[in-house]
Amino acid sequence: MPAFDTCKTLLDLSNYAFSHFPGRILVANVEGEEISYAQAEQKCLLLQQLLTSAGIEQGDKVAICSENMPHWGIAYLAITRLGAVAVPILPDFHSNEIHHIVKHSEAKLIFVSDKMNNKLAEDDFTSSLQFVFSLESLEPLEDFSKKFELMAKSGEKFAKIKAKLGKIEPQQEVVIEETDLAIIIYTSGTTGQSKGVMLSHKNLVSQVKQAKKLVAIRESDRFLSILPLAHTFESSVGFLVPVSSGSAVYYINKTPAPKIILNAMQHVKPTCMLSVPLVIEKIYKSKVQANFNKNSIIKYLYNNVAFVRKKLNKIAGKKLKESFGGELHFFGIGGAKLSPFVEQFLVEADFPYAIGYGLTETAPIIAGAVTKDKIVGSTGVLVDGMEHRFVKYGQDAKDAELHVRGPNVMMGYYKDEARTAEVLDKDGWLNTGDLGAMDENGILSINGRSKNVIIGASGENIYPESIEAILNQHELVLDSLVYELDAKVVAKIYIDYDLFDETHNINKTSDSTLHTEIVKKLDEIKAEANTQLANYSKISAVFEQTEPFIKTPTKKIKRYLHV
Numbered sequence: 001m002p003a004f005d006t007c008k009t010l011l012d013l014s015n016y017a018f019s020h021f022p023g024r025i026l027v028a029n030v031e032g033e034e035i036s037y038a039q040a041e042q043k044c045l046l047l048q049q050l051l052t053s054a055g056i057e058q059g060d061k062v063a064i065c066s067e068n069m070p071h072w073g074i075a076y077l078a079i080t081r082l083g084a085v086a087v088p089i090l091p092d093f094h095s096n097e098i099h100h101i102v103k104h105s106e107a108k109l110i111f112v113s114d115k116m117n118n119k120l121a122e123d124d125f126t127s128s129l130q131f132v133f134s135l136e137s138l139e140p141l142e143d144f145s146k147k148f149e150l151m152a153k154s155g156e157k158f159a160k161i162k163a164k165l166g167k168i169e170p171q172q173e174v175v176i177e178e179t180d181l182a183i184i185i186y187t188s189g190t191t192g193q194s195k196g197v198m199l200s201h202k203n204l205v206s207q208v209k210q211a212k213k214l215v216a217i218r219e220s221d222r223f224l225s226i227l228p229l230a231h232t233f234e235s236s237v238g239f240l241v242p243v244s245s246g247s248a249v250y251y252i253n254k255t256p257a258p259k260i261i262l263n264a265m266q267h268v269k270p271t272c273m274l275s276v277p278l279v280i281e282k283i284y285k286s287k288v289q290a291n292f293n294k295n296s297i298i299k300y301l302y303n304n305v306a307f308v309r310k311k312l313n314k315i316a317g318k319k320l321k322e323s324f325g326g327e328l329h330f331f332g333i334g335g336a337k338l339s340p341f342v343e344q345f346l347v348e349a350d351f352p353y354a355i356g357y358g359l360t361e362t363a364p365i366i367a368g369a370v371t372k373d374k375i376v377g378s379t380g381v382l383v384d385g386m387e388h389r390f391v392k393y394g395q396d397a398k399d400a401e402l403h404v405r406g407p408n409v410m411m412g413y414y415k416d417e418a419r420t421a422e423v424l425d426k427d428g429w430l431n432t433g434d435l436g437a438m439d440e441n442g443i444l445s446i447n448g449r450s451k452n453v454i455i456g457a458s459g460e461n462i463y464p465e466s467i468e469a470i471l472n473q474h475e476l477v478l479d480s481l482v483y484e485l486d487a488k489v490v491a492k493i494y495i496d497y498d499l500f501d502e503t504h505n506i507n508k509t510s511d512s513t514l515h516t517e518i519v520k521k522l523d524e525i526k527a528e529a530n531t532q533l534a535n536y537s538k539i540s541a542v543f544e545q546t547e548p549f550i551k552t553p554t555k556k557i558k559r560y561l562h563v
Contacts, residue, residue: 004244005209008178009201010080013208013244014044021219021246027070029253030224030264035070037246040077045168047078047138053160054109054131054140058083058174061105061184064230065089065098065120066113066135068251072229073239075111075135080201083176086183088230090553095119097194101186102129104415105196111135130157139165178202184414185232187360196414197360199232206407207363208240210383214368215330215354217272219246222327224270226256226279228553232364233334237356238274247272262323269325276335277342278555280353281472284342287323288316289475290499310348317349332356334364335554337446339469343376355379357446361423361430363408367444378445379436383408388438389429401450402432435461452559454484456536462489467537470529476500477525479549483563488540492562493522494548518544 007013017026022038035043056062062079064086066072079086087105089098091113098119102110109131112120120132132141140161182201186194223242227234242249250268254260292302292312301308321328334356346353355369357379369380382388385407390400405428412420423431435453436446448463456462464482471480471491479494495518504517522542530538549557 007205007244009176009180010077010182010204010240011083011174011176011201013205013240014041014077014081017243017246024219024246025248026243027073027249027251029070030250030267032253033070035074040074042168043071043074043138044078044081045171046166047075048082048171049164049167049169050133050138050140050161051078051082051084051109052172053157053164055157056082056084056109058176059181060084060109061087061107063087063089063102063105063107063110064135065091065110065116067091067115068225068229068234069113069135069253070251071135071138073243073249075133075138076229076235076239077243080182081174083174083180085181088183088185088235090186090228090230091116092228092553097186101194101196105184105186109133111138112141131161176201178205181411183235185230185235185360195416195419197232198411198414199363200411203363203408203410204236204240206385207236207365207383208244210385210408211237211241211365211368212244213384214365214380215332215370217241217245217247217330221245221247221271221330222268223247223249223272223274224264224268225249225251225274226261227274227276227335231335231553232360233356233358233554234274236363237332237334237365242272265323265325269327271327272330272332273324273328274332274334276555277333277338278336280331280333280346281339281342283320284345285475287320288313288345291316293475313345313348314350316345317351320349320351328352330354334358336556337465337469339472340377341469341473347374347376357444359430359432361410362404362406363410365408366404366432369443375443378443380444381442382444388444390437391431400435400437402434402436402444402446403429404432405429435463452483454489457487458536460534460536462537467491467529467533467539470532471525474525474528476521479545479557481545481549481557481559481562482539483559485541489537490541490543491526491539492543492545492549493525494545495521 002012002016004016007016018037018041024037025034026037026040028034062084064072064075076086087107089101106128108128110129111133113135134141178201180201181198182204183199184196186196223238225238229235239249252260252264293299302312329352331353333353356365358364358366365383366386367379367382369378387405389403391403392400409428409430412424433450434446435448435450436444438444448465452464454462467482468480471477476495476499477493478496481492504514522544526539526542550561551557
């Protein structure tokens with residue numbers, strides 16, 4: 001069996017894990033089924049055999065469309081161990097997007113959960129798809145296949161699969177190269193242009209090794225998964241990293257409402273978790289800030305006296321860690337920029353957070369801020385083996401676009417040479433599209449996206465993300481979006497209507513009066529934010545966003561839908 005350092009493919013990586021940690025739990029449902037590494041290996045071997053019987057060969061595409069569950073990772077490993085290509089599909093995608101991905105990827109087989117069957121049933125597939133497998137049972141769905149007339153294509157294969165159910169036979173050895181394609185992840189970006197990111201075995205295994213050099217993950221660690229596995233942050237760092245370490249990953253088999261997540265934390269007592277900024281920002285505003293704001297004196301001291309704020313944050317941090325189960329040592333935050341005021345709380349609360357910065361195109365981590373590398377607002381140091389360069393952008397020398405090159409940089413976009421050439425040059429340099437800088441200690445900071453930047457009247461670069469972070473500090477602001485309108489900086493603000501209603505008797509106040517109060521409050525928020533902004537970046541106008549912003553699975557606003 002391979003040593004970890006010699007692993008080059010996901011086949012190597014899974015063989016290493018199966019041989020070194022057979023008796024440990026690999027995946028489980030909270031208060032439900034537990035699957036050991038040895039049991040997972042047997043499931044993988046059987047599933048590989050079933051896939052082979054279905055005609056799946058090296059290079060064939062196999063889709064996975066499901067919410068998180070223990071069998072998701074087992075299907076992912078079985079597919080890639082065969083040398084086939086996994087195509088994860090986010091369950092939040094509209095049925096039209098799901099059908100497009102299946103057709104565009106030319107998937108021959110798809111794993112679906114019971115909950116996702118309805119989305120698939122809304123339309124017929126006129127593609128290369130031949131089988132539909134249940135992710136719960138890991139078996140072909142005969143009725144579902146007949147519904148789409150898939151059985152007409154492969155009746156004999158289906159009979160072979162049924163004959164082999166439950167029987168593990170010797171496997172024909174597969175030769176997989178590290179440069180072979182392992183996974184195609186279709187992004188749901190803020191620009192509205194979904195792309196199929198091609199990641200090789202080398203990209204993924206390199207990312208596992210890079211991540212483990214940033215933070216020590218132990219055999220005894222317990223991960224609680226709350227992000228979608230179809231996103232590269234969760235499938236790489238939240239699944240492959242624990243697999244390589246002998247750790248256990250627990251999934252919540254219910255809608256992850258706050259109360260259910262808190263109950264799961266108390267049951268699992270996770271030592272590791274991954275999150276997006278929105279989750280911890282909501283916890284801070286609803287549990288910490290709201291509690292301090294109940295008392296006007298405490299609110300004033302918290303906002304104006306540093307040593308009082310630090311003392312209160314320390315107390316709040318201890319309670320927060322207890323609510324997370326009390327054993328957390330790694331809370332990784334990625335997918336979007338964390339608000340500086342929330343990060344300041346995490347620092348003063350001594351909360352074990354870490355920042356990860358990256359892209360789907362880099363599998364995904366480019367840099368990480370862990371322990372000594374944490375500076376509020378920064379993204380830490382580059383991962384091992386990652387090269388960087390800055391290409392000047394705009395008039396200010398410090399505003400430059402980050403380009404990176406390394407073993408975790410994607411192969412390109414599937415069936416899209418033109419868009420690949422826009423971001424990835426012949427020498428392997430990937431244009432991240434992010435503007436930033438690096439200090440003398442190698443600490444990377446990202447200011448914003450080059451496509452979002454607003455050019456001021458005198459050529460200044462104005463970063464919407466930085467202004468949004470200031471707006472979002474206000475207790476009443478749930479979300480904000482800053483953009484340019486008629487050469488001016490403006491913002492849309494989505495307020496916390498429940499909190500607003502607490503201070504206004506909506507049963508006795510007319511709609512017109514309530515609207516006037518909201519407008520007045522928005523003006524106050526704008527004025528407060530402008531006191532913290534340079535003259536060239538002050539907000540000229542604010543508008544009420546009456547519905548929640550439409551977001552990507554990592555909770556970034558889809559800007560193109562709202563500007």
